[in-house]
Amino acid sequence: MKKIQLMFAYHEFLKGGKYFTAHKILELLNKKKVYLGLNDTSWEVEQLAYKLKLQITYNRNYNGACVYL
Numbered sequence: 001m002k003k004i005q006l007m008f009a010y011h012e013f014l015k016g017g018k019y020f021t022a023h024k025i026l027e028l029l030n031k032k033k034v035y036l037g038l039n040d041t042s043w044e045v046e047q048l049a050y051k052l053k054l055q056i057t058y059n060r061n062y063n064g065a066c067v068y069l
Contacts, residue, residue, distance in 0.1 A: 002052050009048055021045060028069055036065045
């Protein structure tokens with residue numbers, strides 16, 4: 001079910017012109033995990049992960065995160 005919701009989010013970001021965010025979501029679907037930094041794209045993916053209740057881990061300085069599918 002989460003994969004389907006991620007695909008819908010992927011299409012919505014493409015329609016909105018947020019291609020880098022859509023690419024991160026596609027990377028998450030392909031690799032089953034994605035590393036995030038401190039930029040706007042990563043923030044949008046992290047907010048989507050919270051909404052879908054995906055597992056998120058942070059590194060020790062909280063300047064990066066990893067989202068698992």
